[in-house]
Amino acid sequence: MASLAENLGIPPKYLAYAGVAPPSNAVRRAVAATLDLVATHGPGAFPVLGEQREGLRQSVARLIGAAAPEVAFVSGTTRGLLELAWCMPWKSGERVVVFRGEFPANVSPWQRASELFGLKLEFVSLAGAVRDLEPVLAELEAALKKGVRLVAVSAVQFQTGLCMPLARISELCHRYGAELAVDAIQACGVVPLDVNALGIDYLACGAHKWLMGVEGAGFVYARNAEKLVPRTAGWLSHQDALGFLLRGPGELCYDQPLKRGIDFVEGSSSGSLALSALGASVDAILARGVEAIWKQVSHYLELLEAGLLERGLVSLRSPDPTARSGILSFEAPRSVTAAQLVAGLKARGVFASTPDGLIRFAPHYPNPDDEVPEILAALDEVLGR
Secondary structure (H helix, E strand, C coil), X not given: CCCHHHHHCCCCCECECCCCCXXXXXXXXXXXXXXXXXXXXXXXXXXXXXXXXXXXXXHHHHHHCCCHHHEEEECCHHHXXXXXXXXXXXXXXXXXXXXXXXXXXHCHHHHHHHHHHCCEEEEEECCCCCCCCHHHHHHHHHHHXXXXXXXXXXXXXXXXXXXXXXXXXXXXXXXXXXXXXXXXXXXXXXXXXXXXXXXXXEEEEECCCCCCCCCCCEEEEECCHHHCCCCCCCHHHECCCCHHHHCCCCCCCCCCCECCCHHHHCCCCCCHHHHHHHHHHHHHHHHHCHHHHHHHHHHHHHHHHHHHHHCCCCECCCCCHHHCCCCEEEECCCCCCHHHHHHHHHHCCCECECHHHEEEEECCCCCCHHHHHHHHHHHHHHHCC
C-alpha cells in the first residue's frame, strides 16, 4: 500500500519542511490549472483569479484566527516584514527590540528602518533560552521599561525549534505600551497559532515551509492597519484602482485615495501561480486541522528524539513541552560534520537540513511514525555504528 507521502507526490522520509516543502500533487494541479486558465481566457481569467484570492484570504484568516480584512498577500515573510518596517508611524529616537540569534529576515528590515527613521535598535540575547526562557523575558522586560515602540520576534527559532512564549511576550509589550510583530514562517501550518488569543499586533509568513506552498507567496497580518503609514504604494494600493479599466473613457485618475486596510500593500499584480499553490496547500492543512497535525508531529519527534538520545546525541529541543515546535535539532557528533551527516542521510533517502551548523529534522503530516526506525537506521549507517 502506498504511503500518504507517496499519494501526495512527496518524497518519503522528507524531514526538511523547516527549509523548503516539496510541492504536493494538489499544489502542482492547482498551478497547472491556473496556467491553463490564463492560457485559455487571457485577461478574462483575472476576475476568476480575484475570486480565488479572496477565498484564500478567508482561509488564511481562519488559519491564524484573524478577520479576512486584516490579511494581505505579499511575496513572502521578508516582504511582509519590510512593509511593516517601512510603514510604521515612527518617530525619531523610538526604540525597537529584536533578538540576537534569530533568522536575519526578522532583523534586517528593522535594522534598515532604524537607519532610515532614526530609531534605536536593541538586541535581546537568546543564549541559553532553550533551557530557561526566564532570563530572556527578564532582559526583554528591562528593555521595555525604558520605553520601546515595537518588539519583533520569530514564533519559532529556526536553529533549535524553540517556540517562543508569544502570549507572555505580547502581555509584556502591551503592559509597557509596545506592539508585537511576529515572523511566523516556522510555526504557521504546524503549530497552532491564533493572533487574537496571543495578542499579536502584526505577523508575516511565507508559503514555502510548513504551509507547504511554493516560494513567491506569503501574507501579512495587521490588527490595526489604520495606524500604518502607507509609505509604499502601487497602482492597486488605491481605492477604486480598477475603475478606469472597467467603466470606459475618462476614468483615468492619479489622485484616488489609498486604501486604509492592510491590503494597501497589494500594490501590483499578484503572483497568481504561487497564490494558487498556497490555496491548495492551506486547504489541505485546514482539512486536517493544525491541532491534529501538531499532535501527530509532536509524537513523531518524541520517538525520533528518544532514538537520538539513545545514540548519545545532544538534542537542542526544549525540555518544556509548551516551548516545542515541529523542529528537532541536535549537534553533530565529533566524528562527522553537519554537512557530511546530512549528505549521508540524503544518499539513504532521508532529507534533513543544517541551519547554523546543526542537524535539523522537521517532519510534517505526510510523515508516518513507522518511518522513524528507518531514519535511525540510516543515521547509524552514516555514523558507522
